[in-house]
Amino acid sequence: MSRLAEEFLIAAAQKSADLTHRATIKRNVDSYDTAVAKGKLRFADWEAARTYAARVKGEAVSNLAPLLEEFERKIVARGGHVYWAETADDARQYICDVARKNNVKTVVKSKSMVTEEIHLLPALEKLGIKVWETDLGELIVQLRNEPPYHIVTPAMHLTREQIRDLFQQKLPDDMNGESHQELVAAARRFLRRAFFAAEMGISGANFLVADAGMVAISTNEGNGRLTTSLPRVHVVVTGIEKVIPRLEDLGVLWPVLATSGTGQPITTYSTLIGGPRAEGEVDGPEEFHVVLLDNGRTEVLADEEQQELLRCIRCGACLNKCPVYRSVGGHAFNTTYPGPIGSALTPIVNGMKDWGHLSYACSLCTACDSVCPVKIKLSGHLLENRRKYVSEGDAKTSEKVGFSVFRWATAGPRRFALLGWFGRKITRAALAIGMSPHALGPLASWTKYRAMPDVPKDSFRALWEKNDGNF
Amino acid sequence: MKVALFVPCFVDQLQPQVGVDTVKVLRRIGCEVLYPEDQTCCGQPGFNTGQWDAARPCAERFVRVFRDFEWIVCPSGSCTSMVRTHYPELLKASRWNDDVVAVGKRVFELSQFLVKVANVTDVGAEFPHTVTYHASCHATRELGIYDEPIALLKNVAGLELREMPNENECCGFGGMFATKFGMVSAAMGDVKAGNVEATGAQYVTAVDPSCLMHLDGVLRFKNRTPKAIHIASILASRAEAR
Ligand code: SF4
Numbered sequence: 116m117s118r119l120a121e122e123f124l125i126a127a128a129q130k131s132a133d134l135t136h137r138a139t140i141k142r143n144v145d146s147y148d149t150a151v152a153k154g155k156l157r158f159a160d161w162e163a164a165r166t167y168a169a170r171v172k173g174e175a176v177s178n179l180a181p182l183l184e185e186f187e188r189k190i191v192a193r194g195g196h197v198y199w200a201e202t203a204d205d206a207r208q209y210i211c212d213v214a215r216k217n218n219v220k221t222v223v224k225s226k227s228m229v230t231e232e233i234h235l236l237p238a239l240e241k242l243g244i245k246v247w248e249t250d251l252g253e254l255i256v257q258l259r260n261e262p263p264y265h266i267v268t269p270a271m272h273l274t275r276e277q278i279r280d281l282f283q284q285k286l287p288d289d290m291n292g293e294s295h296q297e298l299v300a301a302a303r304r305f306l307r308r309a310f311f312a313a314e315m316g317i318s319g320a321n322f323l324v325a326d327a328g329m330v331a332i333s334t335n336e337g338n339g340r341l342t343t344s345l346p347r348v349h350v351v352v353t354g355i356e357k358v359i360p361r362l363e364d365l366g367v368l369w370p371v372l373a374t375s376g377t378g379q380p381i382t383t384y385s386t387l388i389g390g391p392r393a394e395g396e397v398d399g400p401e402e403f404h405v406v407l408l409d410n411g412r413t414e415v416l417a418d419e420e421q422q423e424l425l426r427c428i429r430c431g432a433c434l435n436k437c438p439v440y441r442s443v444g445g446h447a448f449n450t451t452y453p454g455p456i457g458s459a460l461t462p463i464v465n466g467m468k469d470w471g472h473l474s475y476a477c478s479l480c481t482a483c484d485s486v487c488p489v490k491i492k493l494s495g496h497l498l499e500n501r502r503k504y505v506s507e508g509d510a511k512t513s514e515k516v517g518f519s520v521f522r523w524a525t526a527g528p529r530r531f532a533l534l535g536w537f538g539r540k541i542t543r544a545a546l547a548i549g550m551s552p553h554a555l556g557p558l559a560s561w562t563k564y565r566a567m568p569d570v571p572k573d574s575f576r577a578l579w580e581k582n583d584g585n586f
Numbered sequence: 587m588k589v590a591l592f593v594p595c596f597v598d599q600l601q602p603q604v605g606v607d608t609v610k611v612l613r614r615i616g617c618e619v620l621y622p623e624d625q626t627c628c629g630q631p632g633f634n635t636g637q638w639d640a641a642r643p644c645a646e647r648f649v650r651v652f653r654d655f656e657w658i659v660c661p662s663g664s665c666t667s668m669v670r671t672h673y674p675e676l677l678k679a680s681r682w683n684d685d686v687v688a689v690g691k692r693v694f695e696l697s698q699f700l701v702k703v704a705n706v707t708d709v710g711a712e713f714p715h716t717v718t719y720h721a722s723c724h725a726t727r728e729l730g731i732y733d734e735p736i737a738l739l740k741n742v743a744g745l746e747l748r749e750m751p752n753e754n755e756c757c758g759f760g761g762m763f764a765t766k767f768g769m770v771s772a773a774m775g776d777v778k779a780g781n782v783e784a785t786g787a788q789y790v791t792a793v794d795p796s797c798l799m800h801l802d803g804v805l806r807f808k809n810r811t812p813k814a815i816h817i818a819s820i821l822a823s824r825a826e827a828r
Pocket of ligand 1: 375427429430431433486487489490
């Protein structure tokens with residue numbers, strides 16, 4: 116077992132035993148469940164919208180290079196810069212260079228999972244640059260020195276009381292009360308100063324529209340707009356898979372994203388940005404950069420069976436529906452993208468040997484498949500990962516032995532019956548002389564948390580033979 | 587109607603009564619039940635663990651043993667789904683290729699067979715208890731089974747059906763998942779057990795014996811009141827037998 120697998124096991128066990136954590140997650144996720152269910156009713160035909168979204172994103176994934184080039188041409192024509200970053204390191208370096216050249220002291224950042232993926236903040240801070248998260252949830256986890264817990268709702272695991280205590284400690288000057296509104300107001304007072312001070316704004320992108328040459332950003336707090344228009348320099352960091360062919364596709368993708376994520380018809384702010392401030396315009400940055408990040412994505416693209424994973428629009432619906440995520444929470448995964456999509460992608464991008472365990476951390480309930488707005492068959496990808504894990508020789512020895520026995524036994528009904536008879540007989544005998552099921556090797560991991568099933572004397576086959584099928 | 591019975595491996599070994607009750611119900615509605623002796627396991631344990639080389643011979647055996655039967659009935663949604671949903675992929679390059687889809691279309695989970703094929707929603711059962719239904723994952727989402735078991739349960743004399751909150755959320759079993767991630771699996775089971783208890787029902791039923799084995803284990807572990815019972819056993823019940 117890899118070290119990461121062991122760490123996951125420990126964290127997952129701890130979290131799932133933590134009833135307070137479970138209650139907080141349940142409360143938060145349940146409220147999303149209700150909102151999303153209601154939101155879907157606003158569509159005349161939700162399934163048709165999903166089909167459309169899946170088709171558009173599928174089309175984009177199979178035409179990634181030409182669409183990105185089209186996007187690049189338009190951005191460059193308007194005076195923007197486009198940088199193709201092959202690795203996280205490339206991307207970090209480019210952004211640090213831009214910051215250095217512009218003599219940047221403070222950065223404001225709107226929500227972006229890709230900046231988490233490339234660990235951008237520590238790199239900038241090493242240069243002595245102060246970076247402030249401006250999404251409320253992100254700011255909260257930043258002040259707690261934690262990674263985001265969820266790809267849409269970074270502070271989902273916290274209660275209002277915890278946030279109040281945090282703010283009292285970290286933003287005492289801006290605190291004027293304890294109500295929900297007051298907490299938001301405190302963050303706003305604090306962030307206003309950061310916005311005005313910042314020389315550089317960094318954002319992610321929800322979509323890159325090829326035909327329009329525009330970056331599409333959805334936010335709910337308006338922080339995205341301030342980040343992208345107040346500072347003198349704006350840098351967009353985004354995965355190459357975010358490109359879509361046509362502006363009109365946003366007509367479906369935007370509402371589908373908002374509905375799947377939070378149940379909203381559309382996010383409060385939906386912004387399109389096509390370059391730096393043009394002549395005669397009153398706002399917008401003087402300098403505009405788009406960093407297109409690969410970081411393993413072309414590897415996924417090269418895999419015909421699994422490239423549909425690149426359709427993901429990071430709505431977070433699969434996380435909210437996942438009973439494993441609901442039990443162990445977002446941090447136990449120890450990945451940028453937790454939950455079903457993270458468990459499917461991480462082993463492919465970061466290596467099966469270290470991360471394969473995540474493909475197994477799933478009961479295959481397929482709830483994620485049923486909610487994914489771009490119809491990614493996540494459970495199928497987890498199964499495919501498991502197949503690769505085994506074929507690359509990474510399975511545990513005990514499991515390999517177990518399946519050799521399984522293979523032998525299932526190759527004939529007599530062998531199967533014999534093995535079953537033997538297994539039941541020794542189990543019954545051991546239990547009869549008062550042995551604890553915990554002591555019975557493989558049964559231990561079952562009986563630690565569950566009662567032993569009754570072990571019958573006869574198998575069905577034996578009963579059938581005894582009675583000649585007459586019951 | 588001639589029906590070939592597929593008894594999944596763990597039903598065979600650990601819950602033979604579910605097989606017996608399935609036979610009883612099928613006979614009661616006038617089916618002739620055959621038990622092809624050469625069957626072993628559908629291969630799901632291997633398939634779900636990534637051990638496709640262990641799963642493939644099972645699947646090939648299944649297709650060979652069952653391909654000549656018109657109707658195949660199995661008291662497990664998950665194993666039925668294995669044959670229907672996953673065999674085509676597992677046996678993609680095999681010489682059984684042509685038979686795989688054809689066999690898949692003829693395999694039915696018990697309740698699905700009763701309602702959709704045999705057109706029966708009342709099997710003349712009597713079970714004077716309160717019961718709640720767990721909509722198990724593979725049956726619900728992979729096979730679209732829901733109305734069938736509900737219709738059958740509603741027609742059981744004396745049975746009072748109670749709706750469970752989040753009835754289609756996973757019970758936490760997931761095959762090897764239950765032992766690989768025992769604590770997480772049990773935590774999911776506890777949530778489910780809580781939902782079962784919230785209905786106040788005496789029994790929780792499902793079309794999947796594996797979920798029920800897990801739920802039974804979770805419920806008994808903490809001495810909770812509700813009992814797990816397979817739908818076949820409810821449908822096989824008669825007043826005089828209880
Ligand atoms: S995989 Fe699907 S459900 Fe999950 S985040 Fe991506 S788009 Fe949303």
